[in-house]
Amino acid sequence: MSLTKWSSNLEIGIGCIDADHKVLVSLINQVHDCSNLYEELMVLGSVLSALIEYTVYHFNREEKLQELCGYSQLEAHKTSHHNLTIQAQSFYKRYVENPADLPVAEIKGFLRNWLFNHIMIEDFAFRPACLDNKDAIAEVTAMTFMKDHAETSAPVDWGRLSVLIIDDNPNFRLLIKTVLRAVGVRNVQEAASADDGLKLLIKRPVDVVLCDWVMEGMHGAEFARRLREFDDSSLIVLVTGHAVETHREQASASGVIGFLQKPISVRSLVDVITEVLSK
Ligand SMILES: [Fe+2]
Structure with a gap:
């Protein structure tokens, strides 16, 4: 069973951030739904990899938005992002070294904390500072994973x-x-x-x-x-x-x-x- 279903309770009201969170919540739920079976470990490795890659773009976007809006807790939020990234990378490193030895329960606990403490508490805290800054929101909405990719490859529609x-x-x-x-x-x-x-x-x-x-x-x-x-x-x-x-x-x-x-x-x-x- 999923950790949580996406709902309006999870929306902070900034379109691009909510769209990112929807992807992240889906990936977190997918890890939660994986079992210890070998085939599921293959899925788990893919989900962890996607989570790390997508998070890089999402965290950059959030931090840029907070910076543009002069959010007072920017540095603390950056530290929180940094710690989540380091932990996710260390799980992925362990996966690459030996998938069968992955601490699946520990990973699920880590992601639960990410969802319930970071997204639902820390991310909601920057909402008032950014919600009405339309210029800043427009600037970070233009930041996407695919834009970065388009600079190095033939464009795909x-x-x-x-x-x-x-x-x-x-x-x-x-x-x-x-x-x-x-x-x-x-x-x-x-x-x-x-x-x-x-x-x-x-x-x-x-x-x-x-x-x-x-x-x-x-x-x-x-x-x-x-x-x-x-x-x-x-x-x-x-x-x-x-x-x-x-x-x-x-x-x-x-x-x-x-x-x-x-x-x-x-x-x-x-x-x-x-x-x-x-x-
Ligand atoms: Fe965040």
Whole structure:
């Protein structure tokens, strides 16, 4: 069960900050919903990575807003952000070293504290200082993860992109969906099996299909082959928890043109989509 559902109680009334918090609360809930199973640890690694990456942008935005509004507790708030970042990074480092040794209960406690003490108390405290400063809000609203990315890659019109996620793990689908929504993709569909994915694609192709490779019922290679019988426009990206090289030859021969290794990061997901769209 989720830690908390997003509701108007969590809104501080500043659009871009609330949109960021919505993403963070979703990621925090996803960690909370993970179990100790191996597959879930793969999801947990991806969620932690996305949380750290997204937080960098979000914390910069919040601190800039507080600075522009002359918030008296800016330094204390920065320290709080710094401590949250260090702790999240240390959990991710432990994950990279040995996923099976991750203190899942400790991480859940840490994120609970982040949600209930930082977002719901410390973030609400800067609200009165910033709420009516329209110029400052407009300036920080223009700060986005994708703007930074656009400076180093070919521009992608994320708002017009359509993506289908095929994965038998619901937590992983939710993570990808959260990250895609966070970077501005509005048209995201999901399917729990390759068969369900084909049924959706036969009705309407999409720009990018993110397809898990090892699934019950139909393997990714078979999915790609069958998709190509009626659709040669949807770009297929293989998403796998195994080493990409294990599948590269077979996948390429089946029509796959992009490869994404789990655990994923926001950056790796954005990069692979940018890459396949430019081919
Ligand atoms: Fe904050």
